[in-house]
Amino acid sequence: MLRTLARRAAEPGRPAFDINSNPFKAKRLWPPDFSKLPPKHQFRLERKFRRRSQLKWARPRWNKFVKLSQWATITFVTVYGVLFMDWSDEIKAKGRSQEDNPQPFQGVIAPHDFQSDMFIDFVKIRNWYRRTMDSIWSKPQTEQPQSPSSAAS
Template identity: 60%
Template sequence: MLRTLARLAAEAPRPAFNIHANPYKAQKIWPPDFAKLSQKHQFRLERRYRRRAKLKWARPRWTKMVKLAQLGSVISLAVVLGYGILFMDWGREETPFKGV
């Protein structure tokens, strides 16, 4: 642990990132000029963008929790209605489900 801290403290600070001095240049210009692309290529790029955006903004944990909350609320409503109809004492002798 101490050796790691000493090594990290001894390292020289890295210079700030400079986009113009980047050794890893992009191979393609983005965004492309859609006026110069064919309809088929435009559709491919749009479809790829839509798919990536959908994956980026997907929230599987949130979706799962919302579904569980909805299921819990439906089940609790069914339990309350079932109890109210079948077992609750309404103060009357005859109930619609007395035979049940």
């Protein structure tokens, strides 16, 4: 390995690139002078290279990742806001009353003008979810029998 490195170090460097000594000559002058081209040919070149540049700079994986992450964020925020976040605790923590700062879903939970099936379903789903989560993460409250000593006093 050291001999290879020494041999490479002893070799003369490549000459710098020279356009005049290039064995691969260009067929046409590039970029063309657009003022001398007819409009039809100008348009053809513009269309061709616009398409090629779009293909070169297209990033389908990145675009797909960005779209998926945006939709995931939107879905997460919506689900969290509807099912998990307790808006009344937020208001109490800030020291405000319900009248000064009503809940964001107050109109959906208790609409004043009408009660449609969609609003009632929303309330049922939210209440069902809350009961389910409370029963999963906590023990159900059971009444404990009173001891005879506490009943006598």
